Amino acid sequence: MKKTFKHCQSLYDLPTHYCPGCGHGIAHRLVAEVVQELGIREKTIGIAPVGCAVVAYDYWNFDCSEAAHGRALAVATAIKRVHPRNIVFTYQGDGDLAAIGTNETIHAANRGENLSVVFINNAVYGMTGGQLAPTTLLGQKTSTSIEGREKKAHGYPLKISEMLALLPGVCYIERVSLHSPPEVLKAKRAIKQAFENQIHNLGFSLVEILSPCPTYWGLAPKESLDWIRDVMQKEFPLGRIK
């Protein structure tokens, strides 16, 4: 029989530590496949966030750095400025990118840093036990919004991608999802676009990925995917934002 699927060299052949149904494993693999297909493994430098994906470097087979919570884009800015020929990307969650790191995010984007950002939006803080995130939906129950997110007490889900799209230094923003195989393929295309933009020196690119967190949504893996399709993407519409 002909072998049609090969393991991707940019991804170690390991089981992940993620919960059943978590989106990180898929997103990691998409990043690794893009790096592989673009032939940039030997010049790629990834920045892992603080959060569930902190040990992304255990799975990616290329140079990586940790960054303090929220500071990935400051770290990435410096690495890219020092090594402009390398391909530098950050992989950040919603708390990291849109709460504690909002300042670093906005200013790296506004400077038009030639970077690629993979932004995982799962509407909760996963690693710390499912607290309210900037992207938590109105009415969504978390361990710190027990009755559900309420606009008077917690404000509204933060649409940081739409906010960033206003900045002239930003070249590309797209929101994608992992809730079905066709959407996963679209997500991969978007990540590839973000990396290609960097290769062509076009400036700041960001891909927001709606990603399931069954554990802290209190849903089964399959129900989590349906929740993205039926509920989450109404608040965070998919498609090209810029």
Next chain:
Amino acid sequence: MKILLSGNEAIAQGAIQAGCSFYAGYPITPQNEIIAYMAKHMPKKGVFIQAESELAAINMVYGASAAGVRAMTSSSSPGISLKQEGISYIAGAQLPAVIVNIMRGGPGLGNIAPAQSDYFQATRGGGHGDYHLIVLAPACVQEAYDLTQTGFDLADKYRIPVMILGDGILGQMMEPVEIRRQKTENRKQKQPIKPWALTGCKGRKPNIVKSFFLREGALEEFNLKLQKNYEIIRQKEARFEGLFLSDAKVILVAYGTMARIAKSAIFELRKEGYKIGLIRPISLWPFPVNAFRHPSIVNRHPSFLVIEMSYGQMLEDVRLAVGGRQQVEFFGRSGGGVPTEGQIMNKVKKILS
């Protein structure tokens, strides 16, 4: 060649001389000449970034250092407090970096007058976790220039963040500076090779820059490795200047600008026949404990008088070094007050009376 520079400019020029090719900073008085000088004089191949915050600046230094170049940031007291998280991560990731603190009055917003009240923060690590910085305290503009270069060499040698700790007087004061490259151990190569740096994994296994150790026992193992490094630094890198230690009945202990005022007081007192000496710690961490434990000092039982622009911070290190064997007195002012020559002389006379 000598040129006239302020302490702040001398630190910036010293950094460039040492091959610093990355600077990120955020404006704060009284160190603004450093960021302005770096913006103007950073070589073309280097990188200068005015960051959006102190947090971003120190994390940019983390990134640049991880990428393998000599990197520096500078600030003053409130800004250095903001940088502490990043400094802890730099220490945890074993990255070399130089951080300049031109101290001002605190706590809180304080004022912009010179002070030495960040001594505890600088010498005890400052951020979370069991770590140290090498802390170097210049007392004149030439030394600020020279020690900044030494700082980069030590940072690379031990893979440790180094702090240059000055005060607002040193930062603003202008003096002639001899422009020279400090002697380094590896004079053949300008900077050490950094096989751990992030450059892309071509021809090697991937490098990971990290300070996260989740496996049971792994963090303790790593911390012991850090402690071993600190012990070597304690043994090898303590620096101090001693003056009139062979006959002194009272030894003044002061660092930075305060040591210069102490010196003036010592010369006046010796003119009046008082046998007074000076220990000026140049490295605040490691603290030069052996200076206090030398037999020629211990056997003569002099008193020590610690003088600070703070309220008894270095005093604790002097007491630890002396170990209760001799009397240790203290005089300090802070919040804009600077102990004067006259005040120091009076204090000394009181001790001797």
